[in-house]
Amino acid sequence: xxxxxxxxxxxxxxxxxxxxxxxxxxxxxxxxxxxxxxxxxxxxxxxxxxxxxxxxxxxxxxxxxxxxxxxxxxxxxxxxxxxxxxxxxxxxxxxxxxxxxxxxxxxxxxxxxxxxxxxxxxxxxxxxxxxxxxxxxxxxxxxxxxxxxxxxxxxxxxxxxxxxxxxxxxxxxxxxxxxxxxxxxxxxxxxxxxxxxxxxxxxxxxxxxxxxxxxxxxxxxxxxxxxxxxxxxxxxxxxxxxxxxxxxxxxxxxxxxxxxxxxxxxxxxxxxxxxxxxxxxxxxxxxxxxxxxxxxxxxxxxxxxx
Numbered sequence: 390x391x392x393x394x395x396x397x398x399x400x401x402x403x404x405x406x407x408x409x410x411x412x413x414x415x416x417x418x419x420x421x422x423x424x425x426x427x428x429x430x431x432x433x434x435x436x437x438x439x440x441x442x443x444x445x446x447x448x449x450x451x452x453x454x455x456x457x458x459x460x461x462x463x464x465x466x467x468x469x470x471x472x473x474x475x476x477x478x479x480x481x482x483x484x485x486x487x488x489x490x491x492x493x494x495x496x497x498x499x500x501x502x503x504x505x506x507x508x509x510x511x512x513x514x515x516x517x518x519x520x521x522x523x524x525x526x527x528x529x530x531x532x533x534x535x536x537x538x539x540x541x542x543x544x545x546x547x548x549x550x551x552x553x554x555x556x557x558x559x560x561x562x563x564x565x566x567x568x569x570x571x572x573x574x575x576x577x578x579x580x581x582x583x584x585x586x587x588x589x590x591x592x593x594x595x596x597x598x599x600x601x602x603x604x605x606x607x608x609x610x611x612x613x614x615x616x617x618x619x620x621x622x623x624x625x626x627x628x629x630x631x632x633x634x635x636x637x638x639x640x641x642x643x644x645x646x647x648x649x650x651x652x653x654x655x656x657x658x659x660x661x662x663x664x665x666x667x668x669x670x671x672x673x674x675x676x677x678x679x680x681x682x683x684x685x686x687x688x689x690x691x692x693x694x695x
Contacts, residue, residue, distance in 0.1 A: 402430045402484050409544050410484035411551075413529070413536050417477040419470040427465045430484045431503055433554070434458040434468070435517075435529060439476025440594050442469045445513065450603055453594035455517045457525065457558060462505040464513065471595075479529045483551065491548055499555050515562050516583075516604060519590050528554045580605035581619045584612075585627065592631045593655045598624050632656070633669045640678045647674045 405412060410430065415437075425444065434443070436456045443452045445466035452458075460466055462485065470476065485503040492499050517525050528550045535543040535550070584601040601624050602612035616624045632654040639650045651662030651674070666674045 401428070405430060405482060405484060409547075410487055411482065411536070411547055413479070413481040413533050415477060415479050416468070417475070419475060422469045423467040425465050425467045427463055428460075428482070429462045430482055431462060432458075432460040433481040434460065435479045435525060437477040437479055437526065440471060440474055441476040441478070442471055443467075444469075448599070448603060450600050451595045451597060452600075453591050453596075455519070455522050455590060456514070457517050457561075458514050459502050459555075459558060460513060461503065464505075479526075479533075481529065481532060481551070481554075488548065488552065491552060495552075495556060495559070498559050499552070502555055502558070514603070515558060516587050516590075517557075517561055518586070521557060521561060525554065525557060528557070578619055580607065581616055584616065584624070585620070588628055588631050592628065592635060593653060595655070596628055628655075629665050629669065633666055636662070636666065636674065637670070637677065637681075640674065641681050644682075647678065650674065 402410060421441070434457070436452050436454055438454050440451055440453045443450055443456075443458065443466065445458065445460065445464065451471065458466075468478065488499075488503065532547050532550045535546045584604045587601070587604050588596060598613060599609050601616070602609040605612050605615075607615065613624060616627070620627055622630070636650050636654045639645060639653065640647075643650075645653070647663075648659050651659055654662075656662035656665070663673055666672075666677070670677060672680075
């Protein structure tokens with residue numbers, strides 16, 4: 390394994406069509422386990438659903454729905470399934486010259502996504518918010534349809550969708566990191582808020598501290614310190630708070646079992662769910678369900694205050 394980490398193997402662009410160097414495909418096999426590798430073309434990886442592991446730039450992360458990677462030429466990375474858990478990735482490979490002369494007024498902003506190696510590292514990963522996820526999926530689906538059918542003008546259509554996808558990534562990136570007019574003491578709040586938004590969007594998935602740190606573009610120790618300073622609680626406590634609040638809502642609104650609800654909000658073991666629920670509410674999920682089950686909305690909790 391260490392040899393693989395030190396010497397990633399190489400994928401050449403001979404895997405792409407010479408006349409139109411582009412391809413798009415999906416992975417959905419839980420048994421996927423890539424060796425560390427790099428290529429001389431750009432690869433876009435979008436997590437459509439589920440979770441898997443992505444190693445890149447010396448970091449190994451559990452990634453989930455909405456995560457988008459733009460992997461520049463010469464960047465070592467690998468993707469692996471996690472304990473037979475289902476996932477689906479959509480991947481688009483293309484040579485950088487495919488877009489030469491087509492970037493228009495966005496050339497300065499977009500060409501950095503096509504640069505080789507570490508030059509593109511700061512722009513290689515982002516989480517697409519739920520509002521834009523349907524747009525990203527539609528653009529990828531449009532490219533897949535054009536690539537499969539190859540009707541007259543398909544090259545033009547794919548370029549348009551690819552450019553639009555890069556523009557969406559650029560705008561998402563800038564929205565997350567925009568900090569106009571903020572004082573130094575407040576500069577770190579925006580990355581923390583982005584990590585909080587990510588938790589609300591993905592509480593049903595595994596979200597380790599390292600993932601939150603990656604989102605905030607901070608070292609894990611510094612992220613842990615800043616998260617507690619901004620929110621008043623640890624990152625793990627915050628994740629559990631979001632999950633338990635959602636679980637309480639599901640108990641009030643739905644007729645699912647406690648086990649189903651625990652799994653739906655991100656707990657893979659019933660005992661962990663029950664223990665965390667009781668720690669935060671003072672009662673077990675079953676006791677909560679007996680009292681508030683079938684009552685829609687927060688009004689059912691008025692009797693909780695003592």
